[in-house]
Amino acid sequence: MGLDGPVDLCDACGPLSTTKNGNRNKNTTRRKESTMSRKIHIFDTTLRDGEQVPGAKLNRRQKLEIAEQLARLGVDVIEAGFPCSSPEDLKAVQTVAEQVKGPVIAGLARAVQQDIDIAWEAVKKAERPRIHVFLGSSDIHLQKKLRRDRESALQQAVEAVKYAKKYCEDVEYSTEDASRSDFEYLCRVIEACIRAGATVINVPDTVGYALPEQYGELIRNLREKVPALDKVILSVHCHNDLGLAVANSLAAVRNGAEQVECTINGVGERAGNASLEEIVMAIRTRESFFDAHTTINTREIYRTSRMVSRLMNIPVQPNKAIVGSNAFAHSSGIHQDGILKDRSTYEIIRPEDVGIKAHSLVLTARSGRAALRHRLKELGYELTDEQFQRVHKRFLNVADRKKEISSQDLATIVEIELTKVPETYTFDSLQIMSGNTMQPLASVTLIKDGEKITDAATGNGPVNAVFNCIERIVGQTGKLRDYDLKAVTMGKDALGEAMVRVEIGGSIYSGIGTSPDVIEASARAYVNAFNRFFANGNA
Numbered sequence: 127m128g129l130d131g132p133v134d135l136c137d138a139c140g141p142l143s144t145t146k147n148g149n150r151n152k153n154t155t156r157r158k159e160s161t162m163s164r165k166i167h168i169f170d171t172t173l174r175d176g177e178q179v180p181g182a183k184l185n186r187r188q189k190l191e192i193a194e195q196l197a198r199l200g201v202d203v204i205e206a207g208f209p210c211s212s213p214e215d216l217k218a219v220q221t222v223a224e225q226v227k228g229p230v231i232a233g234l235a236r237a238v239q240q241d242i243d244i245a246w247e248a249v250k251k252a253e254r255p256r257i258h259v260f261l262g263s264s265d266i267h268l269q270k271k272l273r274r275d276r277e278s279a280l281q282q283a284v285e286a287v288k289y290a291k292k293y294c295e296d297v298e299y300s301t302e303d304a305s306r307s308d309f310e311y312l313c314r315v316i317e318a319c320i321r322a323g324a325t326v327i328n329v330p331d332t333v334g335y336a337l338p339e340q341y342g343e344l345i346r347n348l349r350e351k352v353p354a355l356d357k358v359i360l361s362v363h364c365h366n367d368l369g370l371a372v373a374n375s376l377a378a379v380r381n382g383a384e385q386v387e388c389t390i391n392g393v394g395e396r397a398g399n400a401s402l403e404e405i406v407m408a409i410r411t412r413e414s415f416f417d418a419h420t421t422i423n424t425r426e427i428y429r430t431s432r433m434v435s436r437l438m439n440i441p442v443q444p445n446k447a448i449v450g451s452n453a454f455a456h457s458s459g460i461h462q463d464g465i466l467k468d469r470s471t472y473e474i475i476r477p478e479d480v481g482i483k484a485h486s487l488v489l490t491a492r493s494g495r496a497a498l499r500h501r502l503k504e505l506g507y508e509l510t511d512e513q514f515q516r517v518h519k520r521f522l523n524v525a526d527r528k529k530e531i532s533s534q535d536l537a538t539i540v541e542i543e544l545t546k547v548p549e550t551y552t553f554d555s556l557q558i559m560s561g562n563t564m565q566p567l568a569s570v571t572l573i574k575d576g577e578k579i580t581d582a583a584t585g586n587g588p589v590n591a592v593f594n595c596i597e598r599i600v601g602q603t604g605k606l607r608d609y610d611l612k613a614v615t616m617g618k619d620a621l622g623e624a625m626v627r628v629e630i631g632g633s634i635y636s637g638i639g640t641s642p643d644v645i646e647a648s649a650r651a652y653v654n655a656f657n658r659f660f661a662n663g664n665a
């Protein structure tokens with residue numbers, strides 16, 4: 127797939143960069159039906175194929191909650207379930223059909239009368255009901271699963287469509303395992319089902335076997351060989367066994383498919399279905415390439431994703447496109463610098479367009495000065511160049527040990543740097559041997575005038591041993607009057623802050639030290655207190 131236009135990739139919404147007068151370009155999330163490009167119908171099967179995921183079963187109330195949200199999202203069709211599968215699913219589909227207005231409500235049925243009867247019972251009260259009938263069309267499915275020949279299966283398909291048609295004007299027929307089916311036979315089945323009254327023909331890649339070029343070609347060839355397809359909606363339904371569900375669906379759209387069957391977060395049988403949010407945002411972002419659009423209210427995407435994840439109890443992987451927690455997080459310095467200069471450098475979708483408040487700049491050891499300066503400004507710090515250099519140095523030091531530097535971490539780092547006293551002694555390193563069967567032993571190294579000084583001492587606890595050791599190095603005793611240790615940030619790798627008040631030479635000196643290691647934080651605080659003592663004119 128070559129780029130079809132300039133590097134401004136957001137075909138649907140125009141340039142992401144700010145305009146000359148500094149305004150963001152306006153963008154509507156629910157597009158008006160374009161007379162220029164084809165409308166792609168979004169058929170959501172989260173409540174049917176999505177619910178086939180082990181452990182994801184939804185009760186009636188949960189299905190209704192999701193269906194209502196799917197209606198707000200603006201999907202064209204909600205496949206609410208497989209009504210013959212259990213009495214509860216029948217009731218769930220009935221509830222959705224009765225209460226959810228807007229989208230077509232579909233119920234799935236095998237190509238047998240009993241399933242179709244129950245499917246109709248389930249959807250008949252919908253504003254716009256649809257019965258969705260399916261039967262395998264590949265020789266593998268016919269011979270090994272259904273145990274019948276091509277001709278009798280074709281007959282069964284036709285009878286099923288006719289039977290469903292008695293109930294419902296809108297009947298979708300799916301040629302299950304189409305991508306592994308004999309092409310000529312597939313064409314015959316499709317032609318016969320359209321003649322029998324099918325309004326939608328679905329060509330599924332049931333086992334995720336297709337490759338994008340090949341699947342696109344299949345759709346193009348079907349359109350050429352079966353002219354009757356022009357009278358109905360041609361649909362695709364792709365599975366993700368090779369990680370190609372979205373790519374295959376998009377290839378199909380390029381080659382004439384008008385309906386895409388997909389699920390929120392890509393949930394579905396085995397490796398899942400094509401993910402709705404990826405399909406919709408790919409079509410929207412590259413609209414001129416596809417010459418197509420959907421009428422999805424994209425600002426509802428993130429909310430819908432969170433709801434499905436919560437109710438199905440299936441977490442969304444952080445790097446999931448569009449809805450993953452990292453989808454709009456920039457953590458490396460070069461990217462952050464680019465984003466701060468102009469979002470179009472590293473952002474092809476505005477987070478707010480999918481319902482995410484804003485992108486986030488995550489501060490890590492891979493962040494640069496631009497992002498650090500930006501966050502400091504956001505926190506209200508105005509630093510001189512010299513102060514900034516110091517904060518940056520300490521930031522890198524802490525960031526090398528923590529995965530992420532929060533705003534609170536940063537505030538602590540700044541406070542320490544800005545209230546700094548001259549360092550007569552600089553903390554370098556420590557080692558501790560401790561346990562419940564030995565007296566704790568600490569070795570500490572401090573730097574004075576560029577020279578490392580190391581000593582060792584025991585204590586009644588590891589922190590006490592460290593403090594004793596520091597006193598030996600600086601040649602001055604102190605009495606610990608107050609000692610406070612707290613986690614200043616959340617999480618297992620939180621930054622620990624130690625505050626001490628030490629009586630040295632008859633006066634009290636306070637010290638502060640910060641580190642993800644609480645003993646190191648304590649040592650730094652103790653050295654800091656002694657430095658204040660020395661800065662006070664004590665030799």
Ligand SMILES: CC(=O)SCCNC(=O)CCNC(=O)[C@H](O)C(C)(C)COP(=O)(O)OP(=O)(O)OC[C@H]1O[C@@H](n2cnc3c(N)ncnc32)[C@H](O)[C@@H]1OP(=O)(O)O
Nearest residue numbers: 178208210211212236237238260261262271272302332395
């Ligand atoms: C590709 C897809 O995702 S298709 C949808 C898959 N989803 C599900 O299967 C979930 C819901 N399914 C169910 O609740 C059950 O499987 C039911 C109610 C449909 C059927 O249950 P059972 O009657 O116990 O049959 P079971 O599931 O064991 O076997 C399926 C039967 O349906 C037949 N069958 C499979 N697909 C079709 C079809 N499209 N049309 C007609 N018959 C079919 C099979 O050949 C098999 O029949 P057999 O027992 O005569 O060999």
Ligand SMILES: CC(C)C(=O)C(=O)O
Nearest residue numbers: 260300302330332363
């Ligand atoms: C019922 C059909 C559409 C299906 O789920 C599939 O082929 O994967």
